[in-house]
Amino acid sequence: MFLDRLLATFRARRKNDPVLRALYGTIMAQARQPYFFAKLKVPDTVDGRFDMVILHTYLVVARLRHGGETAEALSQDLFDHMFRDMDQALREMGVGDMGIGKRIQKMAAKFYGRGDAYDAGLEADDDMVLQEAIARNIFAAQEAPMEQVAALAGYMRAARQELATQSLDDVCAGRLRFPAPDVAAA
Template sequence: MSFFNKIFSREKPNLEMRPLYEAIVREGRQLAWYEEGQVPDSLDGRFDMIAAIFSMVMIRLEKDQQLEQKVAWLTEIFISDMDRQLRQIGIGDMIVGKHVGRMMGALGGRVGAYREALQGGADLEDAILRNIFRGEKPDDSALTFIAQRLSAYHTALQAHDSNKIVTGNLPENGSIAQ
C-alpha cells in the first residue's frame, strides 16, 4: 500500500479494539456498581465508573510493551466515544474539544491514582473517593464494596491472558471473588 493510500484510507485499524472498549463500557455499567456501590447514576458517575474500569485494563495492558499501539487505539476509541457522547447531549462544536481535553486529563489522573493505589501502596479507598465519588463520601459499605471489587478486578485482569483481553474477553463479574 502506498504512502497516500495509507493516509487517505478509510480503514480504521483501531476498530480492532472496539470489542474491548465495548466490554469495558459493559463492565462499567453493571448495576452493582450503582446499587451496592452507590456510584451516582449520572453522566459524571457513569464516566467515573467507565474510567475506573478503563484504568484497570490500561494498567494491565501496560505490562505488555508489544501492545502499545493497541493501547493507543483503545484510547482513540475512548476519545471518539466521549466526543460523540458530548455532542449527543448538546455540547457545541466550539467547546466540545475543551471538554474532551479535560476528560482525557481526568482519565490520565485516574490511571495514575489507581496504579499508585494498586501497585505503589497508596490507599485505594482514597483514590476511589476522589475519582468516583469526587470527595462526597458514600456509606462505608459502598466504599468498601467498590474498593474490594476493583481490587479483585485488577487481580483477575493480572491473571488474564493479554490476547483475550485485547479481543474484549474480560473477567466475568461472577468469577471475581468479593
C-alpha cells in the same frame, strides 16, 4: 515518507477496529452494571457513569501497558476510541463544536489523574490509598459511603487480578472478561 507512515498508521488502526469495538463494548457493558450504582452507590449521573468507564478502561490499559509494542499501541488506540465515543456522546447531548475540545481535554486530564491515583492505590500495601483515591474521584460530589468505597476497592483488585490471568494474546484479540461485580466486591 511521512504520508506512507500516516497511511500505515491509519491502516493499522482500521485493522484494530473490530478488536477496539470488542474491548470497548466489554468495558462499557461492565461499567454499566447496575450493581455499581444500586449497591455500591456510585452516583448514577453522567459523571458517575463516566468514572466507571474510566475505571474499567484504566484497568484494561494498565493490563496492556507493559505487553510490548503491539499491546501498547492497542492501549493507545483504546484510549483514542474511548475519547471518540465521548466526543460523540457530548455532541448527542447537545454540546456545541466550540465546547467539545475543552470538555474532552478536561475528560482526558481526569483519565490521567485517576489512572495515576489508581496506580498508586493498587501498588500500595495499604488499602486506604486506593480507597482514598476512589472516594476522592468517584464519590467527590457526595460523602463517600466507606463500606461501598471498600467494596469498590476490592472489586478493582479482583478485576486487575482477573485481567492478569488472561493471556495478552486474548486481550489483544478483544477477548476480555471482568469478574462479576457482586462477587468481586464481596
